[in-house]
Amino acid sequence: MTEYLLGRIDDFPEGKGRAFKAGTRTVAVFRVNGKLYAIANRCVHKGASICDGDLADNGKVVRCPWHNWPFDLATGQHRLDPNERLRTYDVKLDGDRVILCA
């Protein structure tokens, strides 16, 4: 497990996703209702960038920008198919610094 410094909390606008290259992984980070979520950026369906997805269900779900697949932000679980999920990662605040554990 490596800790990555992503930036300052003010760099993460509410309700928007940003992508980061952390080692070999690309991770999408969302700030929703004041909380941070980190989820694998590449959709398991056809490869779209999850960081460009829209939020749904009061910010609990991110929908893939290409085909609308709904993933739970906290768990990465597809809302309709128990066999599909995106990996999620821990992300935390240290003061105003955003730190990803991946």
Added chain:
Amino acid sequence: MNEMRPPERTGLEKAEAVSPDPINPKIRAIEVIDTDFHFSPKWDTIRRYLKEPFRSRLYHFPVGSLEYNPEPANEKPGVGQDTHGTAATAADVIRVLDQFGIDTVVLNPGYNRPQAIFNEPVIAAVASAHNDYLIEEVFPVSERIKASLMICHRDPQMGADEIRRVGHHKQFVSVFTSFSALFEPIGCAKYDPILDAMAEHDLVLTAHSEGWFPHFTPLWTGSRTWIELFGNAPAGNCMAHLAAMICQGMFDKYPQQKVIFQEGGYWWIPDLMLRLDDFYMSASGDIALTERKLAAGELNLKQLPSQYILDHVRFSTQPITIPKDRKHFAWMLELCHAEDLFCFSSDWPHQTMDPANWVVENPDCIDDEMQKKILSGNARKLYGRL
């Protein structure tokens, strides 16, 4: 202010903020031809090319029926069928091609329900205006842009007249029509004037899914959902149109004619091949009673039904559906002769739009050679003008 911050922790790696390109880099290194991409000029643009008396009377696109679209299903209000955007000009097209790693495109009319207009002369007028706009303002911008020309298919003579009027333009590589859009299947002999004109110009017939207009088939009656209407019904219609082409002797009369079916599915190909051949070998007597066979004085087809599919018919790939079991995917591709029959398509900008990633990201089922054939090789062989 910086000196007010607590000391930086050590042991942190720096993560770089990125804007990931979702298109697989291999796609950008292989020639890609997109066989189904919807071009939607603004109505005011089309109207400039409309002839009188249509121009001064058609203030809006003359929709022939109520149009259902995926908004209630994909919960994206306000975009209608254009889920991923709208390409209204050549510049818009080139921007999307570059975004998705596509080298050459065959545009389909965004007004892809033209046969749904109740008035056949209006269909023909809209088709001519659309084609003239392509010739005057779109084709000159880039050789990467080809198109299927638009016709009034419901009136075979009007359709043939339009093909003869503009079919010589080398950036038209195909004629656009729709299965489910006609009262009778495309393969019926009543449409021979259109096929005669196409034969003069080496044009492929593009048969695209269409619907949501008054010519409801029983497949739609009682449907409620986008999944039934779009996800399922087109496959049944597509099979019916393909069977009519074969059994009513279309390919025997027009041995050079090629057809590409779009959005009617294809995993059913082996079933259709086996069923048509089996029925044909035991019950072919009424083949002789069809118009073309009567005119030619022939009793039978010239080959087994399945062979016409291999020789004359291709299938655009969107939307690809990939089973989770790898061996099943390999078998399905083989059973459907995908290596030779599949031509990549994106169907941009519609709901089920496919980027080309899937073609190169399943190398255990689609080897390098097959990738090239699906992405562009099969299309180059299909369209004589590409």
